[in-house]
Amino acid sequence: MIDLAQDPRSLWPDHLSSAEMKFLLEVERFVARQVAPHAEAWERKEELPRSIFTQAGRVGLMGMVVPRRLGGQELGYAAYALAIRELARHQAALAIDVAAHNALATGHILGNGSPAQLQKVFPRLVNGDWVGAWALTEPEAGSDSGGVQTTAVERRPGRWELNGFKRYITLGRKADVLVVMAASGVTDKGRKEISAFLVERSQIKPLRKVPTCGLRASETSEFRLVKARGELLGVRGGGQHAALACLDKGRIGVAAVSLGLARAALDAALQHAVTRKQFGRRLADFQAIQFMLADCETELRAAELLVLQAAILANRGVPHAKESSVAKLFASEAASRICNRSLQIHGGYGYTRDIPVERYWRDARLSEIGEGSSEVQRIVISRALLKSADESLAGVR
């Protein structure tokens, strides 16, 4: 685990228990043995084997923050972020799938499920037997989560029927259980009432795996709901609020994917810079290259500290929407810049598919879009800033 084991300046260990350190060492072993050797083959096949999720579940990666009484690991968010980062360093498609399963699908059920619903999904959802997906996005509901057009109608007490179309859903067609956001009515204020529903795989009509620029082995899918049975998850009308709360945690995971990709790209750039010679000198001897490396290191260190800050606040259980957005915004944009510089340092070699640097570059791009684009993060951050400015002004008056 790169800077835990080797770098005495790393601040992460100060925020990890010994059980978390032990877990992370196991993750490192799992990634080295079961993931890294297959990363390129999965990328070429554009698919991850279902068995890797089962294996990940056995290691504890599928229920990282879930309490032990439900079969989970009960980890904090710093350990969670480091585990996702380690996966992403080798296979970001797997990292994003594991992150979406943990923070979105599992997180939403954990935070809102009835005792009967928890009993239904746990421990299968954390031990690798099941994978979960979380479906908010639709053609009319992207950045604007209130635009959901999938409908949910209560045919009989407790019997909900869902109809609609969901797109860009990570693990959508593979999931055994899905959390689906749908419009269940109209609020007193005349707005769409959005609720969350627990839907089993048998109820969805899988459509295509969407071809994507990066993260090609990840299952980004479309599916239809036609008279699908769903169980209300949480309170009626609470779906949008619960979804946004999941995103506060989810964004820590996406930021951690960015950290892993940026770390892999920077390591590759360093390796290349000290071995490749031009004009009779190592690339690393040219100041233009040194400055690119310095910028990569500075941005990566800053991104790590922002992710750690959001994780510490999440561990404390205090509101951290702004800090998660800050971490995701900075880490994702920094990762894109770092991967881009790494590709540049590799020259033509970087643009080939003989080495994974072009994959890192393509994979990194998603983090600026998924779980709220960079523009949406800037909206969240500026709203939080302006709200506190308004409040302090009101206090002065």
Ligand SMILES: Cc1cc2nc3c(=O)[nH]c(=O)nc-3n(C[C@H](O)[C@H](O)[C@H](O)COP(=O)(O)OP(=O)(O)OC[C@H]3O[C@@H](n4cnc5c(N)ncnc54)[C@H](O)[C@@H]3O)c2cc1C
């Ligand atoms: C690989 C992948 C995996 C995904 N996984 C999931 C998943 O598991 N579950 C799920 O529900 N969704 C998932 N998504 C969807 C993802 O969350 C959305 O793509 C994202 O929120 C952006 O929505 P959109 O694509 O509709 O873009 P749009 O909302 O149409 O935005 C287009 C552009 O306009 C900008 N924009 C929009 N509104 C504003 C505004 N008010 N101010 C300024 N700029 C604005 C955006 O920032 C963006 O640049 C996934 C997407 C991808 C590509």
